[in-house]
Amino acid sequence: MDNSSFVHLHLHSTRSWLDGFGTSANYIKRAAELGFKSIALTDHGNVDGAIEWQQECKKANILPVVGCELYVVSDMNKKDKGEKRSHLTVLVENINGWRTLCKWLTKASLEGFYHRPRCDYEQILNSNLDGLIFLTGCAASVINASDRFVRDLDEKANKDSVFIEVMPHNIKSQKQLHAKIKKDYSEWPLVATNDNHYILEEDWEAQEVLLAIQSNAKWNDPNRWRFGFKGLHLRTADEMLQAFEKQGDFTKREVYKAIERTVQIAERCSNFEIKKQNISLPNLPYKISEQSEFQELKSRCLIGLREFGLDRKTEYKERLETELALIGKKDFSRYFLIVQDFVLYCKSKGWGVGPGRGSVAGALIAHLLHITEGLDPIKYDLPFSRFLSEDRNDLPDIDLDIEKRYRQQAVDALFEIYGKNNVAYISTEMQMKSKAVIRDIGRVFDLPNDEVSDMANSIWDNPDHEGSAIEYAVERNSEAKQFAEKHPKQIKLALKLEGQFRNAGRHAAGVIISGEDLTQGTRCVLVKRGDYQVVNWNMKNCEHQGLMKLDVLGLATISVLEECRTLIKQSNSSFEIETIPEEDPEAFEFIDSGKTAGLFQVSARPLTELCTQMGISCFEHLNAALALIRPGPSESGMTEEYVERKKGKHWDKDHPIYEDITKDTYGQLVYQEQVMKVISRMAGMSESDADSIRRVIGKKRDPKEFEPYKKQFVDGCAKQKTFSPKEAGEFWDGLLHWARYGFGRGHSTAYALIAYRTAYLKAHYPVEFFCATLSYGEYDEKKKDVQKHKQHIIDEAKEIGLSIMPPKIGISDALRWTIKDNCLYTPFAEIKSFGESNALKCVENKIVAKPKNKGFFNINPVAKKKTKIEETLEKIDAYDPESIPSNLSEYLPFECGRGSNKLIQKQDRILKAEKIKYRSERISKCKRCSLAEEAQEPILTSIGKYNIFVIGEAPGRREDIGVQMRDGSIKRMGFIGPAGDLLWSTLAKYNINRSDVYVSNACRCYPSKTKTPKEDHIQACLPWLMDELKKTKCKLVLACGNICLKAFTGKDGGITTLAGQRQWIKSLEAYVVWSLHPSAVLRNPRNRELFEKGIEEFSKAFKEATK
Incomplete structure (x- = not known):
């Protein structure tokens, strides 16, 4: 039998969750290969794949049928354990039937859900059944559940709209159903279906794996849920005939007739289509006529124009007129009013709203209505056509960032404003x-x-x-x-x-x-x-x-910014985040330095590294970094090429128009908006047409699909006389390659603005910034160890002099970090296994001090047994405002500790090398310790180009011998011999030479007998070194080995843990980069990785200091 003579009317795709196997595209592809002219989709309990099914069928020139296999019970209000759900297949014949089916499924989910969305007899029979065709289902048929329902359904439904479904599966339950059908429904019309759950015959195993995943079963479990038979694939008509024949339940004539009916039913359903609908906008919650919606929008925009002082600038007025004209033409005025109303509502509640994201940043209207904040599209060169253009009829897409802590309340407000039946996720x-x-x-x-x-x-x-x-x-x-x-x-x-x-x-x-x-x-x-x-x-x-x-969207960084605003206003009432200075050098220095903990987006390690490689000195650099960090540009070599060109690498220039468009990105197409400009200006096309092409070439498709657009571009270039056809074709091919990596400039600009604001606050208001970040920052929640990232924030806070205090009664908050006298106080909620409710109790019952032998919650003369909360508070010294006990790791997931007494000012921490020449010559006569008797003489510090020091532990034998000069004299200096050779060859990889730096040792005399200097030796030598560091105003030290660690911190050992870290040492007033001593590598080559880690971090700091 030809497959065009049979239609599959019962089919489960991958949207029959973990039950059906096969996507719509793959099912339709196979159906086309087999020559089927029509095919139905009937997923379990949903129609979620119906639109996609129709679209895929249309591509393959196959007539689609949409429907659903319903779960049916006698009464959906009864939710009995172990209930038996029966199945009923429903096919859609017209729009009336479609709407009825959607209503049924809605009620089944909202009211009838019990393990599955369930319809019931009353719901179905009391509905208008016009436009629906019913098949009685698989082996779990409604026939087994209620003959009465089936017969009532036949009476209520349109004529010839109920069919008895028969399947060729040779299993007991199916054969029993067929026996009942032959007995009780012998006069009813049969229709032949296959219970399709996968595409190819060999896919049975994949489908069984899905069932095992669904039921959390092992493959070798003999009791796992499985169908227990095969043949649930997309059978051909001949396979259906053979299977029915093998089953033997029906005559050949009955089977042929049942198969023939599938085509008749499909033809009845073939005219139905889920058509694209016009936009359904909600009514505004206040009275305004449709005609005046546009005037209202225009009026609000003009107010914004005056508010921003732009009402006399021709460029802005013309841009506004252009945007309003298109919005009015498309009848989108109400949409903008709805979005603005929502944004203003959130702000009126004190919920912070982000500056914007995505293409809406290109809309001047959004800027004037305060939908976006701080994103002037003309200033940042963001085109409106990227957001909305003539040929796009869908509503524009506006994404809003709300404070994460208030995001759910904001969404709940939409339900209240527009009604619970009009709002949904x-x-x-x-x-x-x-x-x-x-x-x-x-x-x-x-x-x-x-x-x-x-x-x-x-x-x-x-x-x-x-x-x-x-x-x-x-x-x-x-x-x-x-x-x-x-x-x-x-x-x-x-x-x-x-x-x-x-x-x-x-x-x-x-x-x-x-x-x-x-x-x-x-x-x-x-x-x-x-x-x-x-x-x-x-x-x-x-x-x-x-x-x-x-x-x-909920964005935690908006909460950080809003908390910063609140804290700063306590001492500076005029402060507003929106008015912070632009292009602040100190903000960019923080980003450029790699000290990015807590900074939005930039704190992620790959972006931190890219920023330090690039050198961020202005907003445009930061903007580009956010666009270039994605996998596409990084893998293609585009990011690396950008960095090299920014550093001075020459590139072959292209057409002058192209170079003008990409002048700020070093001849590279970093942004999608640049692609649009190139197409528009090179080929003389409208921005709208350019955006259409941009959207197409940004997708991964067969190159042949781009040919019509290529011709349009080549012809346009010929008309504009920018390129010959050959040149235009070659240029197009290059454009096609790079354009797919372009990022939306509107999105990167919005995020760069948030990143810049966090950097500015960290540079100028570090106390408030760290407090807000510890309260509301996310610390990169994609990582498994969130507390590790919080510790990074804490370490940086301690570096600049802030003390991190454990929870204290009368000072700490339940949930938020608090500030007092350059101390950050941990909230009670941070105590391990404490919970929010216990934390709130600590604040509600707070007291200044705990009277002796009295409980925390109940102060009375009768001694009572202490609660667990009281015991915990005592163990962490919560009643002593100054104490930081040593056992806190048991109770807090991070380390507390004291910073310096005086908060380090930001200007003290800026890395800036100077060319200052000084060393102590008097050390050559030093006899302060016994090492002077073991060495030839103390070795002087070598003076370098910059006031940056490389410091070792103590001279070795080779350094003590020295180097004989041409005049016969002996010159002794640090880091010569094998260890020195390894050090300087490693630094040379980063273009750092011996002559660039001061070279010294923590101890200046060779310990020929002592071998390892003792503490008294270190302390005797340290004043000489400190004198040189102070008088040269050194701000950067490479400290190699444990002797340096002992000299600068007092710690006995631990250099392997610190290797590769950069730390501000208050006593030195300088950054120290810790490293293994090169001799450790000579002793054990396995130490090379740790040694090179220190050198790499030092090279980054050196670059920052000397740029």
Whole structure:
């Protein structure tokens, strides 16, 4: 039988979560290969894949049928353990049927959910059934549950709209159902379906793995849930006939007739399409006519223009007129009013709102309405067309950053303003990512944990990489290849499951605000995802259905900024973050120095390293760094090329127009907006057309798809006389290569602004900054050890002189860090296993001191047993405002400690080398300790170009012998011989020479008998060294070895722990970079890595100091 004579009307895709295997695209691809003319999608309990199914069918010229296999019970209000749910297949014939189905599924989720979304008999039978076709389901058919319901359904539904579903599966439950059908429904029309759960016959194993993942079962468990039979693939018509024949339940004529009906049913459903809908905007919560919405928007913009002092600037007035004209034409005025109202509402509540993110930064209107803050699009060269253009009819996309601590309250306010049935979150579908798939497979097949972990860790989920990440790892990583060779079956299954959907969830930020009641099925299904009300569609499908989306994100850094504002205003009432100076050198020096703990985005190690490599001296550099740090530019070599060009590398110049557009980015297309400008100016195209091309070439597609756009560009260049056709073609090919890595300048500018503000606050208000950051910073939550990142903040705070105090009664807050006299006080909530409620009790019952033998919560003459809270508070000396006990690691996840008595001013900590010449000559006569008797003579410090010191432990034999000069004299100096050779050759890799630095030792005499200098030797020599450091105004020291550590900190040992770290030493008034002594490498080559770590950090500091 030809496959065009049969239609699959019962099919489960990957959106039958962890039950069906196969994406819409792959199902349709296989259907086209087999010659099917139509095909249905009937996932379990949802229609989430319906729009995508129709779109994929359209591409393949196949007629789509959409529907659902419902879970049905007699009464959805009853939620009995072990209940039996029956199945009913529903197909959509027209828009009325579609809306009814969506309403059913909404109620099934919001009211009938019990393990699964359940409909009931009354709900179905009391509905308008026009436009729906019913099939009685698989082996779990409603026929087994209620004959009465089936017969009532047939009476209520349209004529010829209820069919008895038969399947060719040769299993007991199916055959029993068929026996009942032949007995009780012999006159009813049969329709033949296959219970499709995977695409190819060999996919049965992958589908069973999904079931094992769903039920958390092992593959070898004989009792794990499985279907127990095969044949659930996309069978051909001939395979269906053969399977029915083998089953033997129906005659050949009955089977042929049942198969023939599938085509008839599909034809009835083929005219239905989930069409793209016009935008459904909610009504404003105040009265205003549609005609006056535009005038209201214009009026608000003009007020903003005057407020910013821009009302007399022609460029701004013309830009505003252009933007308003397009917004008015597209009837988007209400959208902007809605967003502005929400932003102003948040600000009125005292909830901080970020400066903006994404392409909205290019809208002058957003700037004037205070939707964005501090992002003047003309000043930052951000085009409006990147945000909204003539050829785009979807609503523009505005993302809002709200303080993370208030984000949920902000969203809740939307429900209150617009109504609970008009607001919902957006769905997101959880893909089975590569690493997770490997771990799932490992668990199901009980593979060794260490092997699974090694394999998972070898995978890099790079969003810019095309194809399978698992396959990529196996091809390039030895551990992954070894795993694949040892477990070939599991790797094959993992490759199949990679990219399938695991389940559906709630989008982190997306919220829908609708002008229509979302429970009525006109645009979506409303479902419960956890405790949240969510539309069933993902973001893309929400746009298709005309649902207004607002991204409301929670950003912890906004809370840091707002807390800084509050703290600073206590001493400076006029302070506002929005008015801090632009292009502040000290802010950029912090970024450039690598001291980035707590700085937004920049604190991530890769971006810190990039900033120190680049040299950040202005806002534009910071902006570029945020765009260049992504995997695409980094892997392609674009980032490295940018850094080299910025440092002076020559490059072959391109067309003058191109070079003019990229003059601030050293001839490279760093931003998507630059791509648009190149296309527009080179080919004479409108910004709108340029944006359309930019969107297309930014996607990973077959190069043939770009040919029409290439012709448009080449023809445009010929008309503009910028390039010949050959030159234009070559230029286009280069553009195509680099444009895919371009980043949205609006987004990077917005984030650069937040990063700059944090740097400015750290440079100028360090006490308030550290306090706010410890209270609300996120410390890179993607990392497993969050407390490690908090410790980094604390260490920097102590470096600049702040004391970190444990919780103190009467001083500390329950949840927030507090400031008092250059001390930061830990909140009670930081105490391990203490919890918020106990922390609040400590503040609610706070007392200045704890009377002897009396409890914390109940002060009376009768002694009572101490509570655990009281015992903990006593152990951490919470009643003594000055004490820092030594046992705090047991109670706090970080180290407390005292800073210097005087807070170091920011200007004291700026690394700036000077050319100051000085050394103490008098040391040559020193007899302060016994080492003078062991050595030839004390070795003088070598003077260098800069007041930067390289200090060793003590001279060695070679240094004591010295070097004979041409005149016969002997010159003795530090770091010569094998250890010196290793040191200077390593520093030479970073272009640091001996002549650049002062060279000295902590002890100046060779300890020929003592071998290792003792403390009295160190203390005798230290004044000479301190004198030189002070008089040269040294701000940077490379300290090699434990003797240096003892001299500068008093610590006995520990250089291997500190190696590679840069530390401000108050007694020296200088930064010290700790390093192993090169002789440690000569003794044990395994020490080389630690030694080079110190040299690398010193080279960074040297560069900062001498630039």
